[in-house]
Amino acid sequence: MDVGIVGYGTQIPRYRIKVEEIAKVWGADAPSYKRGLNLNEKSVPAPDEDVATLTVNAARNALLRAGINPMEIGAVYVGSESHPYAVKPTGTILAEALGICPHVHTADFEFACKAGTEAMFVALHLVKSGVMKYAIGAGSDTSQGAPGDALEYSASAGSAAFVMGADNLVAELVDTHCFMTDTPDFWRREQAHYPEHGGRFTGEPAYWKHVSGAVNAMLKKANMKPEDFNYIIFHQPNGKFPAQTALKLGFKEPQFRHGLLTPVLGNTYSASSPLGLAATLDIAKPGELILLVSYGSGAGSDAFIFRTTDRLLKVRDLAPLVRKQLDEHKVYLEYGTYAKFRRKILKPE
Amino acid sequence: MRDIAIIGIGMMKWGELWEKSLRDLAVEASLNCLADAGVDRVDTISIGCMSGGIFNGQEHLASMIPDYLGFKHTPAMRVESACASGGLAVRTAFLEVASGMADYALAVGVEKMTDVGGGEATYGLATASDQDYEAFHGINFPGLYALMARAHMTRYGTTREQLADVAVKNHRNGNLNPLAQFPSLMTREQVMSSVMVADPIRLMDCSPITDGAAAVLLTTVEEARKIKKHPIVVISGIGLATDTIALCQRKDILKLPAIELAGQRALKMAGKTIRDINFAEVHDCFTIAEIMVMEALGIVEPGQGGPATSAGHTALNGKFPINPSGGLKSKGHPVGATGVAQIYEVVSQLRGTSGKRQIADAKVGMTQNMGGSGGSCVIHILEAKS
Numbered sequence: 229m230d231v232g233i234v235g236y237g238t239q240i241p242r243y244r245i246k247v248e249e250i251a252k253v254w255g256a257d258a259p260s261y262k263r264g265l266n267l268n269e270k271s272v273p274a275p276d277e278d279v280a281t282l283t284v285n286a287a288r289n290a291l292l293r294a295g296i297n298p299m300e301i302g303a304v305y306v307g308s309e310s311h312p313y314a315v316k317p318t319g320t321i322l323a324e325a326l327g328i329c330p331h332v333h334t335a336d337f338e339f340a341c342k343a344g345t346e347a348m349f350v351a352l353h354l355v356k357s358g359v360m361k362y363a364i365g366a367g368s369d370t371s372q373g374a375p376g377d378a379l380e381y382s383a384s385a386g387s388a389a390f391v392m393g394a395d396n397l398v399a400e401l402v403d404t405h406c407f408m409t410d411t412p413d414f415w416r417r418e419q420a421h422y423p424e425h426g427g428r429f430t431g432e433p434a435y436w437k438h439v440s441g442a443v444n445a446m447l448k449k450a451n452m453k454p455e456d457f458n459y460i461i462f463h464q465p466n467g468k469f470p471a472q473t474a475l476k477l478g479f480k481e482p483q484f485r486h487g488l489l490t491p492v493l494g495n496t497y498s499a500s501s502p503l504g505l506a507a508t509l510d511i512a513k514p515g516e517l518i519l520l521v522s523y524g525s526g527a528g529s530d531a532f533i534f535r536t537t538d539r540l541l542k543v544r545d546l547a548p549l550v551r552k553q554l555d556e557h558k559v560y561l562e563y564g565t566y567a568k569f570r571r572k573i574l575k576p577e
Numbered sequence: 578m579r580d581i582a583i584i585g586i587g588m589m590k591w592g593e594l595w596e597k598s599l600r601d602l603a604v605e606a607s608l609n610c611l612a613d614a615g616v617d618r619v620d621t622i623s624i625g626c627m628s629g630g631i632f633n634g635q636e637h638l639a640s641m642i643p644d645y646l647g648f649k650h651t652p653a654m655r656v657e658s659a660c661a662s663g664g665l666a667v668r669t670a671f672l673e674v675a676s677g678m679a680d681y682a683l684a685v686g687v688e689k690m691t692d693v694g695g696g697e698a699t700y701g702l703a704t705a706s707d708q709d710y711e712a713f714h715g716i717n718f719p720g721l722y723a724l725m726a727r728a729h730m731t732r733y734g735t736t737r738e739q740l741a742d743v744a745v746k747n748h749r750n751g752n753l754n755p756l757a758q759f760p761s762l763m764t765r766e767q768v769m770s771s772v773m774v775a776d777p778i779r780l781m782d783c784s785p786i787t788d789g790a791a792a793v794l795l796t797t798v799e800e801a802r803k804i805k806k807h808p809i810v811v812i813s814g815i816g817l818a819t820d821t822i823a824l825c826q827r828k829d830i831l832k833l834p835a836i837e838l839a840g841q842r843a844l845k846m847a848g849k850t851i852r853d854i855n856f857a858e859v860h861d862c863f864t865i866a867e868i869m870v871m872e873a874l875g876i877v878e879p880g881q882g883g884p885a886t887s888a889g890h891t892a893l894n895g896k897f898p899i900n901p902s903g904g905l906k907s908k909g910h911p912v913g914a915t916g917v918a919q920i921y922e923v924v925s926q927l928r929g930t931s932g933k934r935q936i937a938d939a940k941v942g943m944t945q946n947m948g949g950s951g952g953s954c955v956i957h958i959l960e961a962k963s
Contacts, residue, residue, distance in 0.1 A: 257772055257773065260772045426694065427694040427695055428593060428691070428695075429595065429691070432593065432595065433595040433596075
């Protein structure tokens with residue numbers, strides 16, 4: 229059975245903070261971050277925004293494009309590493325807000341930055357199995373970076389949601405492949421507020437190994453070459469890793485230019501590559517091939533090949549485009565306000 | 578004392594070797610060394626490692642390395658003198674054979690530094706400074722060498738460009754070394770626009786954090802003549818000297834008495850002067866260190882290290898080539914392995930097997946390996962013997 233994406237939607241907070249503003253506070257060298265990591269600014273969630281609200285807005289936008297009856301959705305899956313509750317699902321909040329309850333299955337996924345594509349992977353394959361007509365897979369985060377840590381320059385917020393189904397597709401699923409090992413490059417312990425990471429260990433033996441492992445296996449399985457794709461999106465923890473990896477694997481800059489959002493968005497963790505996919509669907513023409521490869525620390529990559537359909541052009545403008553959400557109504561924060569918004573300032577009870 | 582030859586050398590490509598542990602590195606370099614020597618006999622093992630304890634939580638290498646190398650029950654010891662641990666391990670092996678206690682002595686230097694993050698690695702390295710009078714007050718090695726660099730610039734007029742030229746030259750040499758961690762070529766502009774670490778020292782003035790090991794096998798010249806596998810390279814001079822551990826305790830922060838004394842002792846033992854040396858591997862942990870070591874050894878007059886570098890005198894084809902391997906800067910600096918790897922390079926040059934970085938007519942070479950900011954120094958003089 230042909231399955232794929234029926235509708236997609238996104239949500240990006242309006243607040244931003246520039247790399248210079250963070251570097252100024254910590255006495256760090258802003259030009260080296262900007263040049264070395266290809267990062268300029270990142271999104272910051274407002275005090276009343278969390279993974280639940282971001283995902284509700286993204287999923288509503290996805291439903292606008294899907295144009296289906298929400299009651300026909302059989303599953304709602306949200307991937308994040310900043311679910312508002314340690315115990316209590318985000319998925320039920322989302323399903324309730326979208327009017328899907330109570331005859332629905334929900335689950336929250338966590339796999340560092342890969343949780344979003346995990347939710348998408350399961351949603352796609354449940355539809356493919358014929359168990360349900362439609363399923364939502366979303367990736368969202370209000371990600372955490374400890375004050376002064378390298379992650380603080382990139383950890384940002386956003387959400388992308390996808391309604392998966394077997395009819396009215398905007399992009400048909402061609403194939404998938406997953407590549408996993410137990411590699412502890414980045415983690416956050418129970419009760420810990422900020423994640424820890426293995427510094428340069430997060431590069432070659434972690435990101436590169438899994439992304440290139442997934443890409444090479446996916447190409448082999450689908451019997452395709454880098455030049456067969458119109459667009460590629462790799463997980464984007466910064467602006468450098470995905471570009472460097474793509475070029476090393478034989479892809480060209482025009483293939484990843486449209487989906488590379490990190491330089492102006494930061495790393496939205498579970499929403500990172502899904503938002504890149506949404507931005508690519510915003511500009512793709514019918515009949516084009518897209519390769520999406522996520523990466524989650526711990527570690528693994530999910531690879532997907534999609535082919536866009538004619539319906540994409542008909543529904544594209546039914547919801548805000550990613551670049552519009554990125555560019556419009558931006559408000560730049562000073563570090564103090566940012567610290568308050570991100571609850572980095574502790575007040576006595 | 579018996580005359581000593583180096584009959585085997587072993588290394589591997591250095592770098593961030595995520596798939597190799599401390600013991601893997603020591604064993605691999607040692608096996609490569611024994612294969613190079615064509616000998617399967619080791620009477621004693623000396624291990625140079627600065628801080629297996631901090632970097633890997635692993636001490637007691639004197640037991641672990643012989644065990645995993647297949648030489649269980651062999652006498653072994655670990656020696657430590659910070660970044661000079663490797664040179665000290667070679668000197669220890671020399672003494673074992675020269676004294677007649679052993680006929681075949683293996684010296685292996687090893688450090689596995691990427692098991693910890695950058696902050697912890699910097700802490701580990703800073704234990705080679707004076708904890709009470711330096712580290713505790715917040716200064717670490719980039720800071721100490723920055724003080725020396727600034728003073729050198731003020732007194733002698735050494736320029737920012739001259740410091741950069743040390744890195745440019747060493748990367749040019751490392752570019753020809755297949756075992757170097759960072760073989761990429763570097764321009765003066767790239768060095769001078771790299772991230773500031775401790776003014777005037779920038780990132781590209783610093784040697785990197787590296788995983789790696791190197792090993793050499795020593796025996797008597799008499800035994801070496803029987804084996805006949807390689808041209809014979811002898812150790813004709815060794816100098817070991819120490820100085821204050823804290824930079825602030827020195828009369829003059831632009832003098833390195835441990836290097837001067839170790840050099841004089843090694844030259845005296847070899848019956849040579851510095852003019853008899855054709856080339857040297859020196860301890861360029863920072864670009865300013867190479868300049869100051871050249872001056873301390875008498876290769877150039879005080880204050881002339883910078884101009885001599887920029888004039889090309891220390892290049893591969895210069896009057897006195899320095900760091901043909903790429904030095905610590907380009908080849909990498911797994912601290913305990915560095916002193917042994919310097920011997921590896923000089924032996925390779927004297928055998929005439931250094932490929933594209935081969936120095937023409939190399940007959941007498943020197944290694945200079947130092948600990949901390951010059952608190953200890955081991956110098957070896959090696960000669961090709963017909």
